[in-house]
Amino acid sequence: MYVNVSDKCSAIRARKEEGPPIAALTAWDYPTARLLDEAGTDLILVGDSLGMVVLGFPDTTHVTMEHMIHHVSAAARGCRKALLVADLPINSYDNETEAVQNAHTLVKAGAEAVKLEGGTEQAENVAAIIREGIPVLGHLGMLPQQVREEGGYRTKGKSSAEASCLLQGAVALETAGCFAVVLESVVPTVAKEVRCHTGIPTIGIGCGTGNCDGEIAVTSDVIGSYPWFVPPFATQRADVAGEIRKSVSDYILHCHATERTTIPAPAAS
Ligand code: KIV
Helix, strand or coil: CCCCHHHHHHHHHHHHHHCCCEEEEECCCHHHHHHHHHHCCCEEEECCCHHHHCCCCCCHHHCCHHHHHHHHHHHHHHCCCCEEEEECCCCCCCCHHHHHHHHHHHHHHCCCEEECCECHHHHHHHHHHHHCCCCEEEEEECCHHHHHHHCCCCCECCCHHHHHHHHHHHHHHHHHCCCEEEEECECHHHHHHHHHHCCCCEEEECCCCCCCCEEEECHHHHHCCCCCCCCCCCCCCCCHHHHHHHHHHHHHHHHHHCCCCCCCCCCCC
């Protein structure tokens, strides 16, 4: 059944009151998106974390609009029921005009909504995108696109100044029209406070269990397909990397042990 985008966003929004908690995951290609969609994932994010777990960059600051367009269009071909959200990459929403233009480009590639990082300072960009009819998912707390300025990944909300900044940011994003907000690596008690003070769902990653209205995870952390770095808060539920290693070693052994058919001697002339 075809469900329109605004109904999908309203359904996500209603989960704050009605439950069950939102289950969100990231995808970067057709088979991943299709498998997640068929399994019943509520929201699929083509996150700029694909810069690390798919493209091999050290962080998300290397991701461009071209990368996003390529992966959003692949994921969109596999997504039917879930709401498909695409990250606006770094430097793609430095002002309202660029934010709106790039949001339209991601929608044209197949996204149904966009996500951007930041709170109060992003409220005008968010409102401008929403005026164009494109739903926006906010992102507060640890902001991976700021990793270079911050010199690393830090949990947010440790000081009362940071906690009130998060609360203000959530209210600003809700007022600007976001249908939900991701909270990343926020002190659990503060994440809970943000959840209680906003009318839109909070979707947590690295905020402890039960402190948000749902959870989002990077799929490679859940399925164990990127073994070289797993964030401390992630729960790995499968060992895809181990399975690939085993099956590929088995294949290599098979190739090396194969007895080849004899090449017939050339006919004497
Ligand atoms: O890019 C991403 O995968 C994200 C999630 C961590 C929320 O933004």
